Amino acid sequence: MADFSRFFEHALDLHGIANVEGHFRRINPAWQRTLGWTVDELTGSPWLDFVHPDDRKLTLEAGSRLFAGASIVSFENRYRCKDASYRWLQWHAEAVGGEAYCTGRDVTQEHLQKDARNQRYVENMAEALPQIVWTARPDGELDYYNERWFAYTGMTIEQTQGWGWKPVLHADDLQPCIDRWTEAYQSGRPYDIEVRLKRACDGLYRWHLCRALPVRDVSGSIVKWFGTCTDIDDQRRAQEALRETQQQLEERVSARTAELAASNEQKTSLLQEVHHRVKNNLQMISSLLSLQARQTQNEDACANLLDIQGRVHSIALLHECLYHSDDLGRVDMHYYVHRLVAMIERSYAGPIPGAHIDAISDRIHLSLDTAVPCGLIVNELVTNALKHAFRDANGTAPQEIRIEIRSVGDDITILVADNGSGFAGRVDPAGDQTMGLTLVRDLSRQLRGRAEFATLNGARCTVTFPAVRRAGGQ
Amino acid sequence: MSAACILVVEDEAIIARDIQATLLRLGYVVPPPVACCEDALRAVIAHRPDLVLMDIRIQGEVDGIETAARIRDAHGTPVVYLTSYSDATTIATAKASGASGYLLKPFRDHDLRSAIELALHNRARATPS
Numbered sequence: 001m002a003d004f005s006r007f008f009e010h011a012l013d014l015h016g017i018a019n020v021e022g023h024f025r026r027i028n029p030a031w032q033r034t035l036g037w038t039v040d041e042l043t044g045s046p047w048l049d050f051v052h053p054d055d056r057k058l059t060l061e062a063g064s065r066l067f068a069g070a071s072i073v074s075f076e077n078r079y080r081c082k083d084a085s086y087r088w089l090q091w092h093a094e095a096v097g098g099e100a101y102c103t104g105r106d107v108t109q110e111h112l113q114k115d116a117r118n119q120r121y122v123e124n125m126a127e128a129l130p131q132i133v134w135t136a137r138p139d140g141e142l143d144y145y146n147e148r149w150f151a152y153t154g155m156t157i158e159q160t161q162g163w164g165w166k167p168v169l170h171a172d173d174l175q176p177c178i179d180r181w182t183e184a185y186q187s188g189r190p191y192d193i194e195v196r197l198k199r200a201c202d203g204l205y206r207w208h209l210c211r212a213l214p215v216r217d218v219s220g221s222i223v224k225w226f227g228t229c230t231d232i233d234d235q236r237r238a239q240e241a242l243r244e245t246q247q248q249l250e251e252r253v254s255a256r257t258a259e260l261a262a263s264n265e266q267k268t269s270l271l272q273e274v275h276h277r278v279k280n281n282l283q284m285i286s287s288l289l290s291l292q293a294r295q296t297q298n299e300d301a302c303a304n305l306l307d308i309q310g311r312v313h314s315i316a317l318l319h320e321c322l323y324h325s326d327d328l329g330r331v332d333m334h335y336y337v338h339r340l341v342a343m344i345e346r347s348y349a350g351p352i353p354g355a356h357i358d359a360i361s362d363r364i365h366l367s368l369d370t371a372v373p374c375g376l377i378v379n380e381l382v383t384n385a386l387k388h389a390f391r392d393a394n395g396t397a398p399q400e401i402r403i404e405i406r407s408v409g410d411d412i413t414i415l416v417a418d419n420g421s422g423f424a425g426r427v428d429p430a431g432d433q434t435m436g437l438t439l440v441r442d443l444s445r446q447l448r449g450r451a452e453f454a455t456l457n458g459a460r461c462t463v464t465f466p467a468v469r470r471a472g473g474q
Numbered sequence: 475m476s477a478a479c480i481l482v483v484e485d486e487a488i489i490a491r492d493i494q495a496t497l498l499r500l501g502y503v504v505p506p507p508v509a510c511c512e513d514a515l516r517a518v519i520a521h522r523p524d525l526v527l528m529d530i531r532i533q534g535e536v537d538g539i540e541t542a543a544r545i546r547d548a549h550g551t552p553v554v555y556l557t558s559y560s561d562a563t564t565i566a567t568a569k570a571s572g573a574s575g576y577l578l579k580p581f582r583d584h585d586l587r588s589a590i591e592l593a594l595h596n597r598a599r600a601t602p603s
Contacts, residue, residue, distance in 0.1 A: 272561055279558035280486065283580035287492030290583065294495055309582065316580040320560060346584050 014089065014104035020067055022046040025099070034089075034106050036082030052078035052086050054221045066095050076107065119144075122226070129228070136212070136225035140185040149229075154200025170196035170205045177210075188214050188222055194236075197229065206233035275319050282316040307383070307436075310347060314340055314379040318371050330365040333374070333405050337361045340378060341403065348386045355386060355418075356398065361405035364412060364467075373443040374414060377451075378403060380436040381416035381461050389420025389459055407467065411449075414463040422455030477503050478594055481523035483541065484556065485509035485533045489579075493527065493556075496583050497590075511536035511544070518545050525574070525593055530557040530564065539571050546572060552597045554589055556581075 008015055008028050016027040024043050031042055035050070042050070051059050055077040062075045072093040078086040088111045093102040126133035126146040135144040141162040153160065153168045160168075169177055173195040184191035191212040196205035212227030286309050293305040321336045322329075341359045348355075366374060382401060390399045404415040437453070440461065444451040449465025480502045484490040490507035497504045505521045508514050510533040518526070526545055530538040542553040554575035555568050568576060574593040577585060 276558050279579050283558065284486060284488050286580045286582070287486075287489045291488070291492050291495060294499070313580055313582060320578065347582060 012105075014102075014106075016102045016104075018047060018100040018102060020098055020100075022048060022063075034081075034087060035079055041082075050079050052080065054078075054217070054219045058219060062091075063100075066093055066100050067098075069095065072102075131231075132208070132229040134212075134227045134229075136185065136227065138185065138214075138222045138224070140181065140225075152197070152199055168197050170198070172196075184212065185214075185222075185225060190214075191225070191227065194232070206231055207236045208232060275322060278319050279316055282312055282319070286312050286316075304435075310344070310383060311376060311379060313343060314375045315372055317343060318368065318375050322368065327365070330367055331371040333364040333366055333371070334361040336371065336375065337378060337403060337405060340375060341382070344379065344382050344386070348383070355390060355401055357382065357401045357403065359403040361403075362407045364405060364407050366412075370447065373447050374405075374412075377414055377440050377443050377463055378405075378416065380440050381414075384434065384436045385416065385418040385420065385459060389418040391421070410467055411464050412467050415460070417456075417458060417460040419458040421458070423453050423459045477501050478524040479503040479505070479521055480590065481505055481514070481517055481521060481526045482507040483509070483514045483526060483532055483538065484529045485531070486529075493586065496586055500587055500590075502590075510534035511541040514541050515544060515548070518549055518551060522549075523551060524597065525590065526551055526553045527556050527577075527590070528553050530555055530559055530568065539567055542573070543571050552593055554593045 011028055011030055014028065014030045014034060016024045016031070018024045023045075024047055027039055027042055029039070032038055035042070037050075048056060048059065059075075059077050062072055066072050072091055075091045075093075076088055077091070079089050080086055087106055087108040089104040090107045091102055091104050093100050095101075122135070123144070123146070126144075127148075129146070129148075132149045132152060133146040134142050134149065136142045142160065142165060145157070145160060149160070150156070153165075155164070155168070158164075166174060166178075177193055177195050180193045181191060183189070191210070193210050195208055195210060197208050198205050208229040209232045210227065210229045212225045214222040215224040215226055217223050289305050289309040289312065293302045293309070296302045296305065317339055318331055318336060321331050321339060337359045338361075341357050345357060382403065385401050389401070399418070399420065401416065401418045404413070406413050406415070440463065441451050444463045444465065447463075447465035449463060451461060451463045454460045454462075480497055482490055482493050482497070482504065484493060484507055490509070494504050494507055505517060505523070508517050512534065514526070514528075514532075517523075526542065528538045528542050532538050532541065536544075538555065538557070542555070545551050545553060552574035554577060555573050556577045556579065557564070557568075558579035559565075560578050565576065574596060575589045577589045581589075
């Protein structure tokens with residue numbers, strides 16, 4: 001046993017037997033050589049008092065595992081020396097019979113080497129990065145910059161240690177930057193800010209995006225801050241230029257839109273004014289006709305004047321319909337033909353009370369120069385039917401007039417049919433008995449179409465013409 | 475009951491004469507048509523018409539809608555508008571001014587007759603005395 005205790009006395013590693021209450025009962029002299037405390041000092045206090053505060057939690061956990069029966073292998077923590085420095089110790093331990101047999105080895109040198117290697121690695125990487133790179137201690141003091149920083153700021157490492165970087169910042173950005181950095185290193189939250197840094201070579205301030213993240217040890221404590229400053233000046237200028245351009249563009253677009261809207265409104269009101277004048281003039285013509293009709297003693301002449309008045313009104317109605325269409329250039333025939341029928345019915349309400357007029361039209365939109373002949377054709381045929389078809393009627397059968405305007409292939413057809421006495425005696429293809437039917441033929445020709453008259457359960461006239469008028473055709 | 479008196483305010487002489495002739499034939503009393511606001515206000519005082527037929531565009535600075543409002547405010551005479559304006563804005567303005575009727579140009583005798591009869595009928599109902 002005495003032989004073995006010699007190993008204990010002379011061992012380079014730290015050996016100790018600890019009890020479950022947290023004291024070392026027995027330790028070897030290596031402890032004093034390593035840490036500087038006497039054996040009595042070390043055994044007189046709980047061992048936890050010597051452990052670095054940041055390592056205590058993990059050390060206690062390892063102790064619990066040990067006394068629960070687990071072996072501890074290569075556990076590392078820091079012990080405080082008598083000179084207040086710390087040394088890294090690596091532990092192997094086992095618990096036997098309520099006591100822990102612990103062996104510790106001083107690995108401080110390895111840690112320093114590892115830290116130095118890490119620092120070299122960081123610095124090598126930092127030099128390779130296109131940004132300014134810096135590190136800071138947990139207390140917020142900057143302790144390292146890469147070469148790019150010195151090249152940009154023209155400062156020396158001595159000048160920019162700690163808080164020495166302040167003169168590099170634009171005056172307006174300094175206080176926000178200090179506040180933001182203080183908040184970050186005190187709270188441990190990531191640091192992120194955009195500031196202007198003065199470039200030594202030309203004295204210009206360029207925008208930089210500065211960011212830093214904390215580096216933590218196994219216990220979660222911050223050991224370092226790793227930061228970068230990225231030059232985003234070109235980007236910011238480009239963004240600002242883009243924003244400016246966009247704004248100018250938007251202003252120009254809205255100005256032009258307003259101009260166009262105004263000009264459009266002007267044109268619309270001008271066009272409405274034109275229609276208004278046309279209708280007013282047509283009213284004047286209509287008034288002239290009715291004044292003349294009242295002066296005329298001859299009944300036929302009077303009726304002719306009123307027929308002309310009807311034609312004038314069928315044209316005037318087209319202008320009224322144009323006025324109400326979304327497109328001031330085209331007439332909705334469906335809308336027009338119903339208004340026309342209503343107008344004719346009102347003017348003939350007296351003489352032919354019984355006739356029922358039924359109008360159907362496809363949704364056809366015609367330009368004014370096509371719509372005018374169409375309107376006149378319908379007006380002629382319907383008034384013709386009202387005047388002649390039921391003259392000999394005995395009043396028993398319901399009197400009906402049917403109007404259909406259809407789009408068939410490339411053609412448009414207008415059909416006006418009644419169940420009266422037919423065209424016999426009304427139509428004389430060679431002669432020119434009725435002005436109305438002559439007008440229908442002429443207008444059909446004007447539309448590059450044809451008019452067909454037939455008697456089939458009454459009079460039936462069909463006008464067919466091409467929907468699109470070709471220039472130059474006969 | 476004597477025949478109703480109708481004043482025509484219309485600056486187109488031919489149209490005014492036609493309306494006058496039509497109304498006379500229908501049995502109404504029709505004073506000579508007038509063409510501007512001032513004449514219209516004078517004629518209303520002179521003839522005390524039962525109804526005014528008012529073109530919206532008349533001679534002078536004041537238009538038909540404003541003239542109608544002045545007549546209604548001063549004498550309570552109902553007004554039927556007579557115009558070739560059929561755009562939504564004009565019709566809305568005319569309606570808001572409390573028109574008794576609205577007749578679109580070009581109109582024919584029977585359109586005129588029914589608009590007047592309707593307006594006179596409504597007036598009779600509104601004032602039972």
